[in-house]
Amino acid sequence: MATRTAAALVTCAAILAATGCSSSFGGDKETKQDTGAGQHLKVLIATSGDAETKAVKEAVAAYEKRSGNTVTVEAAKDMNQQLAQSFAGHKPPDVFYVNSDQFANYAKGGSLYPYGDKIKDADDFAEPLRSSFTYDGKLVCLPKDTSTLALAVNTDLWKKAGLTEKDYPTSWDELRKVAAKLTGDGVTGLVTSDEYQRLGVFMKQAGGWITDAGQTRMTADSAPNAEGLGYVKSLLRSGSMKYAKQVDTSWGGEAFGKGKAAMTIEGNWLTGAMKLDYPDLKYKVVPLPAGPAGKGTLAFSNCWGVAQESAHRSAAVDLVKYLGSGDQQLKFADAFGVMPSRTSALATYAKRVPEAKAWVDAGAYAQGPVTVAGFEKVLGQFNTDLQSLRTADPKKILADLQRNGEQALAKGH
Numbered sequence: 001m002a003t004r005t006a007a008a009l010v011t012c013a014a015i016l017a018a019t020g021c022s023s024s025f026g027g028d029k030e031t032k033q034d035t036g037a038g039q040h041l042k043v044l045i046a047t048s049g050d051a052e053t054k055a056v057k058e059a060v061a062a063y064e065k066r067s068g069n070t071v072t073v074e075a076a077k078d079m080n081q082q083l084a085q086s087f088a089g090h091k092p093p094d095v096f097y098v099n100s101d102q103f104a105n106y107a108k109g110g111s112l113y114p115y116g117d118k119i120k121d122a123d124d125f126a127e128p129l130r131s132s133f134t135y136d137g138k139l140v141c142l143p144k145d146t147s148t149l150a151l152a153v154n155t156d157l158w159k160k161a162g163l164t165e166k167d168y169p170t171s172w173d174e175l176r177k178v179a180a181k182l183t184g185d186g187v188t189g190l191v192t193s194d195e196y197q198r199l200g201v202f203m204k205q206a207g208g209w210i211t212d213a214g215q216t217r218m219t220a221d222s223a224p225n226a227e228g229l230g231y232v233k234s235l236l237r238s239g240s241m242k243y244a245k246q247v248d249t250s251w252g253g254e255a256f257g258k259g260k261a262a263m264t265i266e267g268n269w270l271t272g273a274m275k276l277d278y279p280d281l282k283y284k285v286v287p288l289p290a291g292p293a294g295k296g297t298l299a300f301s302n303c304w305g306v307a308q309e310s311a312h313r314s315a316a317v318d319l320v321k322y323l324g325s326g327d328q329q330l331k332f333a334d335a336f337g338v339m340p341s342r343t344s345a346l347a348t349y350a351k352r353v354p355e356a357k358a359w360v361d362a363g364a365y366a367q368g369p370v371t372v373a374g375f376e377k378v379l380g381q382f383n384t385d386l387q388s389l390r391t392a393d394p395k396k397i398l399a400d401l402q403r404n405g406e407q408a409l410a411k412g413h
Helices: 012-019 050-067 079-088 100-108 127-132 155-160 172-182 196-205 223-238 252-257 269-277 313-323 326-336 343-352 354-365 376-386 394-412
Strands: 040-045 070-075 095-099 147-154 188-192 241-243 261-267 283-286 297-300 302-306
Touching (some): 040 079, 050 326, 079 095, 095 100, 095 313, 100 376, 127 297, 147 155, 147 354, 172 188, 188 252, 196 223, 196 376, 252 261, 283 354, 326 343, 343 354
Parallel strands (some): 040 095
Antiparallel strands (some): 147 261, 147 283, 147 297
């Protein structure tokens, strides 16, 4: 899944060159619109697997019966590449997944039709998610679903170390102690990915983040961020925390499933992965420990994009309304484990899936991603720097992030 590891990224310049669009939403020319029933829509998705593809196709089939339109669903092999090529050829799909990493690039390039003002109950979508897909003050596309990060604990290894439910860590101090106690005999206390999409939780818990709330000013080079990364460095140096690659695994979930990690920091997609690959593993998901500034986690989402150049924009928005409805989001949740992005549907989901409580509750204090055009190269370099955090100076890493980010912000706005 795109949120397991840093997504394959395309530079803003490449996107803009490929799309050939103007830098405004309207593009250079108005698209002739088809109206009425009997329209044919094309949908492009970046699927997490067969279950997701099947669920989307079933939802679309139900929409076809209701609307009189026909819809073709294609699962992309390389979403960023295929979208860039389709924009360049002026033949984009009508509806498609948009990852938060690429959203601002597409919005700035004029490739996305901003339909948020046509959604009467848009405020039912959580504010951090709406912010992630807002550009130039306009809600451009509806969040498809939501994911947050929490702490997964292997309950067998937990008991083996003499720990009980009372020992689930609620502070950095407690996390340090249990991670040390769980480390030994081929097991590392905490294993996670070597990227800001996981380690950023500690920056947030210390009271910091990469940019200000409006994403107009860099706030990376700060004492709270240094404290957060400094804490991670201390765990790495002690040996009670390792990156997934250090234990010969590709992500935290694999290390967790194979019993190489007693704890990992992952999102709600972990449930499906464990069910599929490690069905006998016993584990519990609890909130991430609070840091010096309180609780902190990260939120992830995609949105349903509609092409500016689609000849079926009204029908495309109608399809998105159907796919983004509360009932349909709950069906997607049942089918492939995503959490609804609608607040009302999420409340229903929480009652139906009590074991996901830590992930659901985390939405109230989650930090959304940085969505500034051209910023993916900055974050890519940040992730590269974080790989050597165990021996590097956190302040230098953050100073470099600050400098690189300021240059990107100047170009991105």
